[in-house]
Amino acid sequence: MWVKHADDVDKKAVTDYGSTKTDIQWLIDKKEGLHYAMRRFTMKPGGNIGLHHHPEEHEIYVLQGEAEVFSDKEKKIVKAGDVIFVPPNEPHGYKNIGAEDFVFLCIIPILEKLGS
């Protein structure tokens, strides 16, 4: 087994889809993971990830803060301890509507390794 602390993993700014004030960390990246990868996002107050879609589903666990998660059809408020499932190809985006950082884990399949 191996162990690392999430705070020691490099942060990279998310800039696609008009996203702002948001960093991504690949805690378990596509080389390390066998079937799926684990990422941690940190979004400052007022920050967002713009609406986008892709074939990978999301399994999300909210670690801290409060945000609006939206699709092209609906909008939900989420907070620490919430679990979110976003199906493949469903448009989705996020906006931090709270006063503290919105932090969440997001697990995605490594489709290249799954033969999909």
Add this chain to the structure above:
Amino acid sequence: MWVKHADDVDKKAVTDYGSTKTDIQWLIDKKEGLHYAMRRFTMKPGGNIGLHHHPEEHEIYVLQGEAEVFSDKEKKIVKAGDVIFVPPNEPHGYKNIGAEDFVFLCIIPILEKLGS
């Protein structure tokens, strides 16, 4: 997309492998997940999950507390924010050595759906 709060998911005692004082919650179960499932474990102080192994790898994120994670060969101390990867078939177990609950997310592949 759907959202649920982790606290609303049923808890079940973990009793295999001589495990004690530990509950599991299937936050995203094998029916809901497409490729992998998300579980949350809560282990009271002094609790443990005994040494065991299986074909599923683990991607783990520690939410709270402090524990010893051990294999048949080594032992590591982990705490909140640590990320742990346990390869397929590697023996592993956990013991809460702290004063508060040891809580962690553990993602496993749904091998039945992956054709493995």
